[in-house]
Amino acid sequence: MKRNKAYLKALLIGVILAILGTFIQLPYYVTKPGMATELDPIINVENGFEDEGEFMLTTIRMGQANIFSYLWAKFHKYHEILPINHVRRDNESDEEYTNRQLYYMEDSQESAISVAYKYANKPITVKNHGIYIMGIVEGMPAEKELKAGDRIFAVDGKKVEEHTEFMKYVADKKENDRINISIDRNGEEKTVTVPLAPFPKSPDKIGIGIELITDIEVVTDPKIEIDTKKIGGPSAGLMFTLEIYNQLTEKDLTHGLRIAGTGTMNPKGEVGPIGGIGQKIVAADNSNVEIFFAPNENGAADSDYQQALETAKDIKTNMKIVPVDTFEDALHYLENLDENK
Structure with missing residues (x-):
């Protein structure tokens, strides 16, 4: 009987520890390799051309650490522990962070569309949807009335379309002055x-x-639809641009290959650096990617x-790592792929 009681006590303690280890969150995030996702089902250009291969974006899996995920990351390569303030x-x-990441994704899409349509000689126009609230400063008056994700379209009855207009208007005010802000929140105006x-x-x-950003929409001909659901962040900009351009033009840039990469894209067609490149190389290799584009940062040593080269060597992948500073670099490489093999 005593042995059974001891066993039940130990079992109960074990269950309690397991529950605590699972549900108590630590002030850290754990990141690890995600996956490579095909872009063809995500991006649809009206009457666009088909491809034989695949352009793919790469992702990183991330979540706030509990005791188990923290310890697991400590002993597994290409799992990284980041302080929460990083x-x-x-x-x-959490809501503000998610909204910020989704906005960055939307912004990267707009830059990708602009660059791809420009290089394909297709027309675009730009529509302004007002000012988007990215975040709220704790302890400030906005905290009681406004939320991340609200769109501002007027202040004191005056229409505003650029965040700089709003900031300039507020800069002329004094402490305790009150302003009336007209917003759209989930389709409801107030x-x-x-x-x-x-x-x-x-x-x-x-x-x-x-914290404000001007919300811009790019209108295209032919029309384009992009469905990224809950994918956030700006790092898929380069691969978005390649997929869109490939659907707009008759020549298939994929050459029947699985091609992934990472890097932000600005309206000038410049590719910017991202975080977690090693984890993205692992994710791409796990998905049998054959070519991977990586931001070159104008030849910087780090x-x-x-x-990406260091990771590729470490995991012994046969994947070809290609440096790019611009969309044009990637385009030129693919257009001359037979010579680059």
Whole structure:
């Protein structure tokens, strides 16, 4: 009987520890290789051309650490532990972080569309959808009335389309002045009144405590649809651009191969660095990718490209790692792929 009681006690303690280890979150995030996802089902250009191969984006899996995931990451290569303030901004909620990442993804799509249509000699126009609230400063007046994801379209009855217009208007106000802000929140329009106050960490600076970005929509001919669901961040910009361009033009740039990569894309067609390049190389290799484009950062010694080479050597992959600084670099490589083999 005593042995049975001891056994049940040990079992109960084990269950409690397992529950605590699973549900108690630590002030860290754990990142690890995600997967390579085909872009053809995600991007659809109206009457676009088909390809024989695949352009693919690469992802990183990330979540807030519990005791088990923290310990697991400690002993597994290409799992990284990041302090929470290296991922989320000060006092940024999960909702605000998610909205910020989704906006970055949307912004990367717009740059990708602009660049791809430009190189394919297809027309685009730009529509302005007002000002998008990216985040709220804790302890500031906006916290009571506004939310991340709100869109501002007027202030004190005056229409505003650029975040710089809003900032300039507020800059002329004084502490305790009140402004009426008209917003769209999930399709519902409303007007809220917000007073101005000093920022907690910068008392000489007056404002309401919001982070803003101008929301732009690119309208194309032919039409394009992109369905990224909950994929966030800007790092798929280069691969979006390649997939869109490939659907717009008759020549198939994939050559029947599985081609992945990473890197931000700006409206000038420049490729920017990202985080977690090693984990993305592992993800691409796990998905049998044959060519991987990596940001070259103009030949910097610690560039994403150099880190990608190190990872590729470490995991002994046969995947070809290609350095790029611009969309044109990637385009030129693929157009001359027979000579580059």
